[in-house]
Amino acid sequence: MRKLWLIFCQTTTVCLGVLFVVSTLRPDLLGNSPPAAVVRVGEATSATPVAAARTVSYSEAVKRATPAVVNIYTSKAVKTRRHPMMDDPVFRFFFGEQPDGDVQPSTNLGSGVIVSEAGHILTNAHVVDTADEIEVALADTRRAIAKVVGSDPESDLAVLKIELPNVRAITFAPADNARVGDVVLAIGNPFGVGQTVTQGIVSALGRSKLQINTFENFIQTDAAINPGNSGGALVDVNGQLIGINTAIYSRTPGGASLGIGFAIPVSTARSVLEQIIKSGTVKRGWIGVGVQDMTAELAESFNLPKVRGALITEVFRGTPADKGGMRVGDILVAVNDSPVTDSASMLNLIAALTPGTRARLKVQREARAVELQVSVGTRPKPKRRE
Numbered sequence: 469m470r471k472l473w474l475i476f477c478q479t480t481t482v483c484l485g486v487l488f489v490v491s492t493l494r495p496d497l498l499g500n501s502p503p504a505a506v507v508r509v510g511e512a513t514s515a516t517p518v519a520a521a522r523t524v525s526y527s528e529a530v531k532r533a534t535p536a537v538v539n540i541y542t543s544k545a546v547k548t549r550r551h552p553m554m555d556d557p558v559f560r561f562f563f564g565e566q567p568d569g570d571v572q573p574s575t576n577l578g579s580g581v582i583v584s585e586a587g588h589i590l591t592n593a594h595v596v597d598t599a600d601e602i603e604v605a606l607a608d609t610r611r612a613i614a615k616v617v618g619s620d621p622e623s624d625l626a627v628l629k630i631e632l633p634n635v636r637a638i639t640f641a642p643a644d645n646a647r648v649g650d651v652v653l654a655i656g657n658p659f660g661v662g663q664t665v666t667q668g669i670v671s672a673l674g675r676s677k678l679q680i681n682t683f684e685n686f687i688q689t690d691a692a693i694n695p696g697n698s699g700g701a702l703v704d705v706n707g708q709l710i711g712i713n714t715a716i717y718s719r720t721p722g723g724a725s726l727g728i729g730f731a732i733p734v735s736t737a738r739s740v741l742e743q744i745i746k747s748g749t750v751k752r753g754w755i756g757v758g759v760q761d762m763t764a765e766l767a768e769s770f771n772l773p774k775v776r777g778a779l780i781t782e783v784f785r786g787t788p789a790d791k792g793g794m795r796v797g798d799i800l801v802a803v804n805d806s807p808v809t810d811s812a813s814m815l816n817l818i819a820a821l822t823p824g825t826r827a828r829l830k831v832q833r834e835a836r837a838v839e840l841q842v843s844v845g846t847r848p849k850p851k852r853r854e
Contacts, residue, residue, distance in 0.1 A: 526653060530665055532707030535607050536582040536638035537700055539657040540591055540614075540628075542599035543575050579656035579700030580604065580628065581709060582637050583741060589628040590737055591699030592714055593619045596626050604630050607663055618744035621850055622682035622752075623736060624714055627744040638701060641708035643735035646670050646687055654691040654713055654729070656700025666692040668727075675730060676812040680715050682850070683816060686730040687711045693729035702731040712737050753821030754847035755829075756787025757794065759811045770799065770832070777801040777832065778814040792842035794831065801837075802830035819847060 578595030582588070589604065596602055602614040612630040619626040646652075650670045658664050668691030675686040689702065693716050702711035711731030743750045759778040767775045777799040783790050800808050803817040804827055821827050823846040831838050 526651075526667065526705060529653060529703060529705050529707035530655075533638060533653070533655055533701055533703045533709075534663060534665070535636035537607065537655045537663060538580045538582060538589060539605040539663065540578045540580050540589075540595055540699060541575065541603045541605065542578070542596055542601065543603075544598055544600045577657060577660050577696050578698045579696065579713070581699070581701045581712065582606075582635050583640075583709075585635060585637050587630040587632060587635055588617065588741070588745060589614065589630065590712055590741055591626055591628060592712065593621050593624045593626040595699045596628065597621070602628065604628070606632070606635070618748040618750075620740050620744065620750040623732065623740055623750070624681045625712065625732065625737060625740045627741055638703075638709045639707070640734055640738060641704055641706075641710045643738070644733065646673060646704070646710050646733070648673060651705050652689055652691055652710065653703050653705075654689065654693050654697060654700065654731075655703065656693070656697035656713060658692075658694035658696040660696055668692070671728070678715075678730070680730065683736070683819060684812065685733060685736060685816065686714070687733050689729050689731060690727040691729060692727070693731075697729075709737075710734050751823055752819040752847040753823055753827070753844045754787075755789040755792070755794075755818055755827075755842055755845065756784040757789045758782030758784075759800070759814055761810045762799065771835065772799070772832065777808050778811045780831075788842045788845045792829070792840045794829070794840055794842070795833070797833075798838075799832040800829060801832055802828075804828050805830075818844075823847075 576595070576599070578591060580589040580591035580595075583590050596616055597619065599616075602616070603611060604614045605611050610632060612632050614628040614630045617627040617629050648670050652668060652670055654666045654668070656664065668689050670687060671690050672688040675688050676684040678684055678686065680686075687702065687710065691702070693700075693713050697713045698715070700713045701709055702713055704710050711733050713729065713731045715730045717726055717728035717730075740750055758781045760781050762772075762775050762777055762779055764775055766779060780789075780794060780796055780798045780800060783794050783796055800814055802808055803814070803821070806817055808814045808817060818827075821844045823844050825844050827842050827844050829840045829842055831840060
């Protein structure tokens with residue numbers, strides 16, 4: 469019996485070894501080797517059997533998104549500077565009164581995204597700011613003059629409107645659905661060469677304190693963004709809008725991409741869009757204080773166990789904060805139960821409040837926690853940049 473068992477084990481071992489060698493060197497002899505597949509990211513079906521090597525393509529996402537991305541051309545009449553000698557009394561005595569400087573057209577270019585079938589277009593405020601005329605070129609070669617519905621310089625967003633039939637609007641991705649590492653595509657008109665698609669990943673989320681806009685919550689990406697891409701679309705692998713391309717980090721005079729670009733997230737863009745379409749402007753909450761970030765040194769001086777919140781450095785007289793009992797030296801730690809991590813998060817939380825409503829503000833005052841009830845005011849309009 470023992471001899472039979474040994475023979476069985478040896479035979480099984482030899483058969484398994486032969487099977488391993490055949491499956492490794494000649495899998496076709498087993499008759500169950502699947503062919504390679506082409507994977508097109510964003511398609512409804514996951515694979516199509518072919519005999520070629522495995523390939524990844526984002527063509528379906530591009531096909532969905534590009535009809536909604538437009539090129540924007542702006543022009544402005546700029547008066548050339550008058551020579552100082554023209555104002556000299558002696559010169560004017562001999563040569564008479566000279567005309568002012570010549571008026572010459574100044575042109576600029578950017579990109580935009582069609583967000584409604586009615587012809588509304590999202591772009592950056594700095595693309596259309598102070599423009600005398602705005603022309604929009606669609607991907608299907610049609611052109612139209614656009615008017616500005618409204619602009620929000622503090623988020624650097626603007627809404628335009630064109631009167632054209634049968635325009636393709638982009639699909640918005642779910643708010644805050646982007647994750648670090650996700651593949652993204654940037655679509656725009658860099659350097660005026662025409663509609664261009666670049667590919668990269670989401671490098672970081674929630675970038676702030678870059679001193680680009682008042683309200684910052686940027687998506688950072690390494691997809692190439694260059695001058696002319698401003699206002700264009702940042703889309704996911706399904707061709708859905710996740711952000712509006714806004715700025716790049718660059719050390720070159722021409723502003724060439726170094727792989728660090730920033731886009732305004734779709735949640736912010738949609739909120740601004742809806743308010744501008746509804747009322748032509750954006751209203752934000754305001755309480756009337758000056759703040760600074762907490763540091764380890766400040767936290768130690770206030771006997772706080774950890775660094776958190778925003779230190780109130782100024783309370784303007786007659787403002788909602790003043791009427792609500794806030795004091796200089798208070799540390800704002802929460803707005804309606806949402807934690808305040810620093811001055812930037814505090815600014816965004818307060819701005820998101822609806823003017824006229826009441827808000828609960830939790831502050832650390834010396835060694836005790838205090839809750840204040842504040843009637844939210846309307847944030848003053850920023851001064852227009854000349």
